[in-house]
Structure formats: C-alpha cells, structure tokens
Amino acid sequence: MFNKKSVLSLVLVLTGIMAAKAQVKIGFEVSFKEPQAHYAEVQMNISGLAKDYVDVKMPVWTPGSYLVREFEKSVEDFKATASGKTLRVEKVRKNTWRIFSAKANDVKINYRVYAFEISVRTPFIDESHAFLSPTGIFMHLDGMIKSPSTVKIIPFNTWSKVSTGLTPVAGQQFTYHATDFDILYDSPIEVGNQDVFEFTASGVRHEVAMYGGGNYDKEKLKVDMAKIVDQETAVYGENPNKYYLFIVHNFQRGGGGLEHLNSTTLGATRDAYNTEKGYNGFLALVAHEYHHLWNVKRLRPVALGPFDYDNENYTTNLWVAEGFTSYYENKYMHRAGFIDANGFVNDLAAGIATVLNTPGAKVQSAASSSYDAWIIGYRPNENSKNNAISYYNKGEVIGILMDLEIINATRGAKSLDDVMKAMYLQCKTLKRGYTDAEFKAMVEKVSGISFTNFWAKYVNGVDDAEYVKYFGYAGVDVSTENATPGKPVTGASCTLGNGLIVTSTTRNSAAWVDGLNVNDEIISVDGVTVDEALSTIKLRSPMISLDVLPVVAKKNIGDVLKVKVKRDGLEKEFSLKLKANPNVRLKATINENATAAQKAVFAKWAGK
Incomplete structure (x- = not known):
C-alpha cells in the first residue's frame, strides 16, 4: 500500500544519512622519517563523524593482482587521539582497527607502514625513493568507500618530486584529491627524484616518471609510446582520459606491470633499452598495460567492481581481461610498426606452442584458471605446470582463434576489435561490468554465427587449439615439429x-x-x-x-x-x-599464393 508519510520519512532519513556522510572529511599526510629503514609515516585525520566508535580498514588485496596479500601485516604503531587524548583501540579483524572515539568530532590516527617488497603491486621505500601502492598504505572508514579524501605527501628532505594520477589540490604543494577510495586505491604515487618527461597522443597528455636511471632515449620513447597510444585509441574510438601517467621502475633486471584507471606502474631493465629485444619488450609491456585502460578498467567482468577489499572477488573471465590483452599487445606492436608480419604470426604461434607444451592445459580450462587465480595463479608450486594453465596464455590463444573465426565468418568485415569496442560501450552505457553470457552474446552478434561449441571447447573445455585450421583462414601455414627431434x-x-x-x-x-x-x-x-x-x-x-x-x-x-x-x-x-x-615447436609462414579471401582475412587480422 502506498503511504505518502512513510515515503517522506524514508526520504528524510536517507537525506540525513547522506548529509552526515557529506560532512565527514578524511585527509592523509604521508611522510618519511626513516626511508632507509623502509618506513612511511601515515597520519589519517577524520572529522565530522561523531560516533561511539569508528572502524578503519586496510584492503587485503589490490585490484589487478588477484591474491590476498594481507597488507595489514606491515602496519605498526597504530594509535588514535582526539583533542590530544589517547583513544582506546581494539583490532577486531585482521585488517580492521576499532577506535572508541566517544563521539569525538575530530579523530587523528597515526601508524607506520614497512615497505620493502619490490614489485608493481606492493609499496617499496628506501633512501632513493618511495613507491606508494595505495592499497598497502591507506585505510578507509568501514562502509564509506565512496567518501572523498585528500592526500598530502611530505617528501624526504633529499627528494623533490611527486608523480601520481590523483587530482592536484590548487595552491597546495604535493596535495591531491580523490573523489572516493576506489580512485585513491587505484592511483599509485611515486616520490623521489624521478626523471619526468611528457608527450601528447590521441589528445591526451601523458607523463612518464622514470626511476632508477637507464640507457633510454626520451625523445625516441615519446614518439614510439605515442604510436602505441594512437593504435589502441583507434580500436575503441575514444580515449577516456585527459591525463595518463606511466611510473617506470628501472632495475638491474625488472619486469611486470599493473594497470590503473589513469596510470600504470611498469618494471623494466635499466640497460636493455638499446637492444631490439629489450626495447621491443618494454614497448610490448607499455602496449599491454595501456590496453587495460579499456579492457578491465572499463570493459570489465561484472565481478571486478565495485570491489570487495576484504575478500577475493571471483570471476571466470580473466582470460578476456588479461589473455586478450596479451594477444592485443602483439597486434599493437605490429600495427605500430615495431614487428613485421612474419614476426607477428610467429609470436602468436609461439604463444600457442606455450599452451600446447603445458601439461596443465589439458587439466584446467581458461574459465577455471580465471576463477582459481586467487589460489593457484599467484601461488604456483612445483606441480602447477601439470595441473594448471595461465589465463594469460590460454586467453591469448582464445583471442587468436576467436578473432580469426569472426573475421572469416564475416568475410573480413568484422573482427574481435568490433566486439571489444561494442562491449566497452555497453559497459559504459550500463555502468556495470559484463557477464560471460553477455560477452558470448556480443561475439555471436558481431560474427553472425554461434560460438556455443567454441565456448565448450576452448573457454570451458581443454581442447587443443586447431591452429592449422584457424591460421589457414588468413593464408598462414603452420608447421609443427618436435622440440628436440630424436633426443x-x-x-x-x-x-x-x-x-x-x-x-x-x-x-x-x-x-x-x-x-x-x-x-x-x-x-x-x-x-x-x-x-x-x-x-x-x-x-x-x-x-x-x-x-x-x-x-x-x-x-x-x-x-x-x-x-x-x-x-x-x-x-x-x-x-x-x-x-x-x-613438446613441439610451431613455425608460421605467410603463404604467398593465398587466395583473395585469405588475404582479406589477413589484412583485417593484422590491421595494416
């Protein structure tokens, strides 16, 4: 029964709750008294939340890296005060501190974070710089992920620069604003004396912050990174950012990357930029992580946002999110002119061989690999190659086959590019992620054929890729030989x-x-x-x-x-x-006598 008074009361209650939340202010200050000992000093200031107690929580994992890492294990000396008086604090969960604030309007929290794990997904601090991976540094109020916050960085006295994708606060040096904690947790911060340079591509200003030195050529990188940005933007028809940041950590031997909404963190080998293999390897990493700007950050499985930072977030679609991105990095490297057609097809053939030569590919499906990332993918053991397959590797193979199937079915009119763009726009319109069924439906809509059998064999099944058939669509011959004949x-x-x-x-x-x-x-x-x-x-x-x-x-x-x-x-x-x-080796050869239809498929596939 409709009751006008009840509805009005509910509206007033909700309005009151929203107003209370709007009055809450959260600010952080991060300083570095002992960077040589790998510590950050964090102060969290909360005002406008007069409650009997306040729960603050640290994420246990970071989006893009599907493992519960227990960041709270590195927190020390957690204290809380109000009006200069010490408040009682009780740890009520592994990642939750309860502060008995007695309705104090202003609460100050101080804690230290030990940061000494070199990776793109964990904070690291030493005397030369600080890399603040936000999920391992900051905390949020329980139930208030959507609250805005400010972050003020106080660099160590020998440091002079801060690089981050967060929005600067006008008139306040090294102070930044985040509209909510999803944004804060998705915005890494580099503090130190990094080498910073810029380029513009697809109408977007890009900043590159290089830590650790190296034999890179800034002018060359500006040109070549821009080529990759332009190729990727062309697929989706728009670039969702006005600013983008690359944080690059150059080590004696480095690698890996982690995507964020308007930035990425890359690991690189500092003295490899002057070799073709090293330089192309870096550009391929750029291509991979930049593609996540669309695929996974916006075009995403429905389970990956809004995030539950306390628990695992399960999806069966990491083979799309990561595997397709691995496939596309090859396409972009070819389209941007960094590898030729022969290199393109042989790189893809090598990816197929990797899966064929992994015994676990006959045990675990791509969907299962995605779902079990939390317990297997990031925790491999001595038997993992026998009972598991990487969703990166298997997803890359699925991307190759799916792309060729779509192009062949549409006689060169459509490709996987059309599926990705359509799904990106669908997610943007619906303001949510996609389900596996929705992704399959879009593939069938674009291609005009059923993919039920394809899904059964390659997504949910463990069939070997029919690479000779699929490469044949594009007039590419693939020969197979034993990896060590007769031995x-x-x-x-x-x-x-x-x-x-x-x-x-x-x-x-x-x-x-x-x-x-x-x-x-x-x-x-x-x-x-x-x-x-x-x-x-x-x-x-x-x-x-x-x-x-x-x-x-x-x-x-x-x-x-x-x-x-x-x-x-x-x-x-x-x-x-x-x-x-x-084990086998695959060699791909472009057939000079391919039919017109095959040449049309190849042209659409390679995109050149």
Whole structure:
C-alpha cells in the first residue's frame, strides 16, 4: 500500500544519512622519517563523524593482482587521539582497527607502514625513493568507500618530486584529491627524484616518471609510446582520459606491470633499452598495460567492481581481461610498426606452442584458471605446470582463434576489435561490468554465427587449439615439429645450489612415471657423479634440466637411465626409461599464393 508519510520519512532519513556522510572529511599526510629503514609515516585525520566508535580498514588485496596479500601485516604503531587524548583501540579483524572515539568530532590516527617488497603491486621505500601502492598504505572508514579524501605527501628532505594520477589540490604543494577510495586505491604515487618527461597522443597528455636511471632515449620513447597510444585509441574510438601517467621502475633486471584507471606502474631493465629485444619488450609491456585502460578498467567482468577489499572477488573471465590483452599487445606492436608480419604470426604461434607444451592445459580450462587465480595463479608450486594453465596464455590463444573465426565468418568485415569496442560501450552505457553470457552474446552478434561449441571447447573445455585450421583462414601455414627431434628427455627440472636438487617433474615423463620426486638431491647418473658431469659443461643459470648432463644427452629414446638420489637423508636409485620430448615447436609462414579471401582475412587480422 502506498503511504505518502512513510515515503517522506524514508526520504528524510536517507537525506540525513547522506548529509552526515557529506560532512565527514578524511585527509592523509604521508611522510618519511626513516626511508632507509623502509618506513612511511601515515597520519589519517577524520572529522565530522561523531560516533561511539569508528572502524578503519586496510584492503587485503589490490585490484589487478588477484591474491590476498594481507597488507595489514606491515602496519605498526597504530594509535588514535582526539583533542590530544589517547583513544582506546581494539583490532577486531585482521585488517580492521576499532577506535572508541566517544563521539569525538575530530579523530587523528597515526601508524607506520614497512615497505620493502619490490614489485608493481606492493609499496617499496628506501633512501632513493618511495613507491606508494595505495592499497598497502591507506585505510578507509568501514562502509564509506565512496567518501572523498585528500592526500598530502611530505617528501624526504633529499627528494623533490611527486608523480601520481590523483587530482592536484590548487595552491597546495604535493596535495591531491580523490573523489572516493576506489580512485585513491587505484592511483599509485611515486616520490623521489624521478626523471619526468611528457608527450601528447590521441589528445591526451601523458607523463612518464622514470626511476632508477637507464640507457633510454626520451625523445625516441615519446614518439614510439605515442604510436602505441594512437593504435589502441583507434580500436575503441575514444580515449577516456585527459591525463595518463606511466611510473617506470628501472632495475638491474625488472619486469611486470599493473594497470590503473589513469596510470600504470611498469618494471623494466635499466640497460636493455638499446637492444631490439629489450626495447621491443618494454614497448610490448607499455602496449599491454595501456590496453587495460579499456579492457578491465572499463570493459570489465561484472565481478571486478565495485570491489570487495576484504575478500577475493571471483570471476571466470580473466582470460578476456588479461589473455586478450596479451594477444592485443602483439597486434599493437605490429600495427605500430615495431614487428613485421612474419614476426607477428610467429609470436602468436609461439604463444600457442606455450599452451600446447603445458601439461596443465589439458587439466584446467581458461574459465577455471580465471576463477582459481586467487589460489593457484599467484601461488604456483612445483606441480602447477601439470595441473594448471595461465589465463594469460590460454586467453591469448582464445583471442587468436576467436578473432580469426569472426573475421572469416564475416568475410573480413568484422573482427574481435568490433566486439571489444561494442562491449566497452555497453559497459559504459550500463555502468556495470559484463557477464560471460553477455560477452558470448556480443561475439555471436558481431560474427553472425554461434560460438556455443567454441565456448565448450576452448573457454570451458581443454581442447587443443586447431591452429592449422584457424591460421589457414588468413593464408598462414603452420608447421609443427618436435622440440628436440630424436633426443630423449627425463622430464626433471633442477636447481644447482647445495647440490643438484629436483624442483619439478613433468606429467607422464620418465621422471614422473619412474619415481623421481621434487627435493630429491641427484648424486649420480649412470654412475657419473654430479660434480664430474657438471665439470664438463658451462651453465648460464642455476636452473637447469637434468637433460643437459652429457651422460643423459648421449642416450637414446627408450634407453634406461640409472639415477641415484638422496631423499630425506637416505640414498635411493631409480631406473628412468627415457621418452621422446612431447613438446613441439610451431613455425608460421605467410603463404604467398593465398587466395583473395585469405588475404582479406589477413589484412583485417593484422590491421595494416
């Protein structure tokens, strides 16, 4: 029954709640008294929330990296005061501190964060700089994720710069505004003396903040990074930002990236910019992370936002979010002119070979890999290659096949580009993410054919990719050969440290079938001691295959190898019947005699 008074009362209550929230002010100050010891000092000021107690919470994970990392473990010396008086604090959950504020209007919280893990997803501080990954630094009021906040950075006395995608507060140095905590948690902050340069592409101002030095050429990077931005914007028809920030950490050996709404953090090798492999590797990383500006940050699975920062956020669609992005980085590198057509098709063929050569691809589907990212993807163990497949790798293969299927079905009129753009616009219009069914429906709408069987085989199933068929649509011939023709393999991987220790065995290999275990210490092979065997070869890495030992290399497929090991302090001997290598190599060749229809498919596929 409609009751005018009840409705009016409800409106007044909701208005009151909203007004109360609007009056709450949250501000942070971050300083660095002991950067050499890897600490940040954080002060959180809360006003306008007069309650008996206040709960503040730290996220347990960071969006884009699907693992509960327990950031709260690095918090120390948590204190709260009001009007100069110490307030009682009780930790009520692993990531929640309850402050008994006794209706105080202004509450000041102080805590320290230890930050000494080098990665793109975790905060790191030393005497040279501070990288503030926000989910590992800041806290929010329980139930008030949508509250605005300000952040003031007080650099250490030898630092002079702050780089972040947050909005600067006019007239206040190193002070920034976030409209809500989703924005704050999605805006990394670099503090130090980073080398900063800019370029404009697709009407957007881009800033690059380089930490750690390196042999990069700024002028060349400005031109080449802009080419990638332009190619990606062309697919989606618009660039959603007016400003974008690349934070680049250059190390002796670095890698990886993490996407954000208007920025990204990249890891790079500081002295690799002057080699073709190193330079193209960096540009490919730029292409990958920048594509997330659309795919995952805006065109996203429905489970990935609004975020639950206390728990895992499950989705079966990371094969689209990450796998398709891996596929598109190859497309953009080709379209921007950094790899030629032969390099393009062979890079994709190599991606297919990676999946074919991973035993876990026959066990775990792309959808399952996505869902289990939280328990397997970021926590691999010695058996992961045998029972799991990366949604990056499997998703890249699905992207290749799906793109070619769409192009072939539409005779070159449409491609996966059209699906991605349509889904981006759909998410923008509906203001929410997509479901798996909605993504499949859009693929079928664009292509005009059913993808039910395709989904069953490649998304939810574990079928091998029919790469010869799909590449054939584009007039590309793919040949397959054994990775080590005529040579046997043991299937045992080892590391050389305090002895030669088995680190993994491949499913159905000789080592697997005949009983070698992870953590076995190899003593001798066919009577030849490990020291004697290793003295005759030059190793480039402590991570080696047992197959590199000369005594193994001399064997034939079907021969028996005697391997003596020490297991739990006891010596054991195993007889390994050597098998052929199950791994394959793929070589893609563009057919000069391709039909007109095949050439049309290739032209649409390559986009050049």
